[in-house]
Amino acid sequence: MTATTPPSLVIDVVDTGDAVLIRVRGEIDLRTGPRLERALAPFHARRCELDLGEVPFTDSTGVNLLVRHHREAARAGGALRLVSVARPVLRILRLTGTDALLLPGGGPLGAQDPS
Template structure:
């Protein structure tokens, strides 16, 4: 089985110093989860926010990935929360009972960002390596 991420898969990483914001674009499933897994594994002790507002589909592999990394982050002093989702992803989170675990509460203050310290990296699909590429 080919698990190479499709061309429409992309992760944009914005590191503000205090928080790492990950904008994910494309389906989060068996084919794409390993790339997000590798990235989150390097960020377990950091405060991370996931923007899934451009994720039209998530399967059990994606749900498992998010819940595992949420728990691992808590154990290592980090934090992982989902700050934006599509209607389809929200429905899956609700059905699986993981929305209360993963989604940030409405009105929860977001960390201040400092544009001066911001680094951005874009990790496109199959052509990407395991390291950050500055955008």
């Protein structure tokens, strides 16, 4: 029997001075969510732009994490804005109603719209 290694989560942080761009690649789930949480936590008081364009899957762990960071950032004077979202993740955000909270203007992000 051969065990396969699940895809890892890659997080790149680019601090532009005015904002922090956080690019995420890989799946966000119960196993990888804590890594993303640790990456987002230091930036609650900053304006964060989160690129999920290369995230093919998230479960409730990822949705809860995004909502929690959005609220904590607002309390600390920062902000969280999704600048790119892969279609499967956008679908989950729409199904859970969190698209209105996390997407700019509550609407779809250009070409990522699954409609």
